Amino acid sequence: MDLDLSWVRAVQANTSAIERRAATLPGRRSVKKNHQAAWLCKAISLIDLTTLSGDDTEGRVRRLCAKARQPVRADILDALGMQDLTTGAVCVYHDMVETAVDALRGSGIPVAAVSTGFPAGLSPYKLRIAEIGESVAAGAEEIDIVITRRHVLQGNWQALYDEMREMRAACGEAHVKAILATGELGTLRNVARASLVCMMAGADFIKTSTGKESVNATLPVSLTMIRAIRDYEAHTGYKVGYKPAGGISKAKDALTYLALIKDELGDRWLQPDLFRFGASSLLGDIERQLEHHVTGAYSASWRHAAG
Template sequence: MQTETMPHSSLLPLVAEPRNPGMDLDMQWVRAVQANTSAIERRASSLPGRRSLKKDHQAAWLLRAVTCIDLTTLAGDDTVGRVQRLCAKARQPVRADLLDALGMQGLTTGAVCVYHDMIAPAVQALAGTGIPVAAVSTGFPAGLSPFHLRIAEIGESVAAGAQEIDIVISRRQVLSGNWQALYDEMKTFREACGDAHVKAILATGELGTLRNVGRASLVCMMAGADFIKTSTGKESVNATLPVSLVMIRAIRDYYQRTGYRVGYKPAGGISKAKDALVYLSLMKDELGDRWLQPDLFRFGASSLLGDIERQLEHHVTGAYSAGYRHAIG
């Protein structure tokens, strides 16, 4: 398939690609998905030592990581003021003096992710920036509210201005092997999102096996997911490298079979710059440079940006600074 030219300021998922329309559920393909856990874990354990990025190269990769962050606040005590501060950080994620020293202008994060009630203030705070607002939906994080309410929640968030919807799947469908039910649910969520792009949160820490992760990833893509995402950030186990490897290879298989690129979002527990570099190198190795753009790759994170900014200051000045000098909110 041909890739269209992507506007420099465009951050929305898949605006540069034909949107994944999904396909009929192919149970033969789903059942063929297997996972060699020991081999996957060996490959994942080797990843941190496979690439050594130093000096200017490391700084460049960290700047790319900033553009791929979904800057997130999903706390019960969120306020309008906190969301406004978060949006200000999304607009200016790295101190201006550091960006000047690095020769960078116009750097922003990939999106701001909030609960439904905080969509309106986020949209207002980001007006004119091109930074999309993402909203978690469908009974996040457990996904156990009545189905018609989950659909209504998507509609309310889209009407409020969310351009991306992070939905949670019903884990029980995966654990019981009810792939048709998972497909139907995901397809309905996709239809309810309309023009808003949908990220399917698999909650991989609750799916039991890597094989289940691979099959759930494939089914969600068949049902039209624009992104697949590891976690809500609320599970006891969130993004891991073995899970990421399985999901990324499912994305690769889907692209090779259908010609449609689907995005990937690891979320939960990624708080250090060195971890971001490992995930970026994994994407490059497994999927290529095209998946290193914010329309196809995002970090779901809140504290990651602060550590990246500290590393960039060290690169510019030669000294580490205290974390409070790079506060998000």
């Protein structure tokens, strides 16, 4: 849609109220036994299993893709009746897209590529746009782009809109996730306004963080972005997805985020086309919790290797 600056400038965020609401979330919803196991299996199906390290190799990416195909040990999946469970996607740097596409061939699991000068987003603009095209050509079905933070910090909403719209166009048929790097935006009001502008410009998802900032996904930021998604859907009828990324490593945290999504947006958002976790270590803790559910005992983490 066209940029509606009057709507953007009218957006406010009551920080103290948001923080109070977020502080109540971990204790308000509790699921146990079979219900907990079911929610944890749901969480696995929503994970973008990620490796974004400078020392990534083809072997590491192929092992990660094998884990995405079978995220939990076969005996545990058999006991749960969840033999076909997979993660939502595999997320890698552009250089590893072809390897991941080859390793996931026939699985139906999409490959997501981080792009546009990830994580800082400060490489030359033409190169950032070209990088999107290269990742799509290599087979990435999802593109995680990073916005230029200074547009938000300076309140230059037109520049942010134009940038996001051009990146959306460069993605073609691929889904685009706009990474706001919320830990660097200063205020929750900036987070809310940036979320709205990116949605207006065509983002399929809005995402909290690159995972490389000092502050990544938090419940107050998540509540702010989810409310922006809810308002946008109410005004336009268009559903935009949400992806918290960075710092979510425990099964109990995943349950809190799922409860937040269910409360604020409803069951429709608990599907891979509208919600993802950006995580790597989260899967290991969920697998340990599922083994405890099946056997009654916790095992050592090495029994659930990410490769």
